[in-house]
Amino acid sequence: MAYRVVQWSTGNVGRWALRSIIARPELELIGVWVSSDEKAGRDAGELAGLDHTVGIAATTDADALVALKPDCIVHTAMADDRLMEAVEDLKKFLRAGINVVSSSPVFLQFPYGTLPQEAIDPIVDAAVEGGVSLWVNGIDPGWANDWLPLLLSSGCERFDQIICSEVMDYSTYDNPKVLFEIMGFGSALDDLPLLLQPGILSLAWGSVVRQLASALDVDLDGVEQNFERVPAPESFDFTGHQIAEGTAAALRFQVCGMKAGKAVFVLEHVTRLRPDLAPQWPQPAGKGCYRVEIKGEPDYVLDLQLVASDGEHSTAGLVGTAARLVSAVSAVIEARPGLLTAVDLPLTTGRGLGPVGTP
Structure with missing residues (x-):
C-alpha cells in the first residue's frame, strides 16, 4: 500500500x-x-x-x-x-x-x-x-554536509579538520529574492543584507557544524562566523538585473565549529555572480560543486559536481534537494x-x- x-x-x-x-x-x-x-x-x-x-x-x-x-x-x-x-x-x-x-x-x-x-x-x-x-x-544544509562528510570520516585513522564547501557560479541562478534581498548582491558593500546580519549565518549553518560535532563526539567550545564580499569591477547585466560597478558581486562566508581555538568543522560558501570574480578564492570543479575536505590521516578531498539534463548545475541543486526529501x-x-x-x-x-x- x-x-x-x-x-x-x-x-x-x-x-x-x-x-x-x-x-x-x-x-x-x-x-x-x-x-x-x-x-x-x-x-x-x-x-x-x-x-x-x-x-x-x-x-x-x-x-x-x-x-x-x-x-x-x-x-x-x-x-x-x-x-x-x-x-x-x-x-x-x-x-x-x-x-x-x-x-x-x-x-x-x-x-x-x-x-x-x-x-x-x-x-x-x-x-x-x-x-x-x-x-x-536538503542538499545544503543537507546531505552534502552531513552524510557525505560522515561517510568519509569512517575511512580516517584520525581527523583534525573537516571542511564542507559550496563553491558555485550563480550566473544562471534565477531567484531574485534570495540573491538580492537575502544575500545582498548588487548592494553597497557596507549595506548588510539579511544573511549577513549578526548571528544569521550561524543560525542558518551553525546546525551543520554542530551536527557533525555531535555525530563525531567532539564537544565544541563555540561557533564563529566570518564573511568577505568582492565588488563588481564594472557594471554588468545579471539575469535581467543591473549589477552596478562597486556593488557586491561575490560572497565568501564561513561558519566554524571551534575547539581549543581551532576551527575543527568549517561550513563554507563561495558564491560568484560571474566565474571570473575573486579568482583568489577556492575554485569549483566544473561550474559548481560541493566539496568535502578532511585533514587528518589520510587527507581526503571529495568534489561532487552537479549537472542536470539541461546542462545547469543550479537545476541539479534543486533536483538534489527535492529528491533527498522525497527519498x-x-x-x-x-x-x-x-x-x-x-x-x-x-x-x-x-x-x-x-x-x-x-x-
Whole structure:
C-alpha cells in the first residue's frame, strides 16, 4: 500500500519534489498546495513540467489538504523571509497527525545548540502530540554536509579538520529574492543584507557544524562566523538585473565549529555572480560543486559536481534537494515521533528509480 502524500508548494524546489513524488512507486500523490490563484486548479502533472496529467488539481485551500489526513507533507515553501510563520505551519501539520519532510527552516535540520531549548520543545511537543515526525534537510544544509562528510570520516585513522564547501557560479541562478534581498548582491558593500546580519549565518549553518560535532563526539567550545564580499569591477547585466560597478558581486562566508581555538568543522560558501570574480578564492570543479575536505590521516578531498539534463548545475541543486526529501518520506513515516536529524534515519536510496525493462 502506497503512502499518501501532499506536495506543499511548486516553486524552485517544489516543482522537482512534485516530479519525484509522482515517480515514486511507494508514494501516492493526493494533493498539491500552491500560493497563487494563477496556479490553483491546474493539474499536478502540468505544474511539474510533465507531458501528461495525473488527475490531481492544485489548490490554495490549506485546510482542505490538511483535512485529507495525508501520511506525509513534502514541504518546500520558501521560509527565508517568514521563518516563524513557517515554523507555525509545520507545527500545525504535526498536531494534525501528519508527518513532514521539509527543506526549511534550515536551522531545524539540527537545532540543538543553535536554538534555545524553549524554541525546540514546542515543535517536538507538536510532533509527539500528533504521533508523527518532522525531518528538515536538503542538499545544503543537507546531505552534502552531513552524510557525505560522515561517510568519509569512517575511512580516517584520525581527523583534525573537516571542511564542507559550496563553491558555485550563480550566473544562471534565477531567484531574485534570495540573491538580492537575502544575500545582498548588487548592494553597497557596507549595506548588510539579511544573511549577513549578526548571528544569521550561524543560525542558518551553525546546525551543520554542530551536527557533525555531535555525530563525531567532539564537544565544541563555540561557533564563529566570518564573511568577505568582492565588488563588481564594472557594471554588468545579471539575469535581467543591473549589477552596478562597486556593488557586491561575490560572497565568501564561513561558519566554524571551534575547539581549543581551532576551527575543527568549517561550513563554507563561495558564491560568484560571474566565474571570473575573486579568482583568489577556492575554485569549483566544473561550474559548481560541493566539496568535502578532511585533514587528518589520510587527507581526503571529495568534489561532487552537479549537472542536470539541461546542462545547469543550479537545476541539479534543486533536483538534489527535492529528491533527498522525497527519498526519505517512507523512513520518516516509519520513524519514532519527534524531530529527526540525519543520523536518526537509516540509509535512504534511489531504490525503484532505475531503468525498467530488459537491456
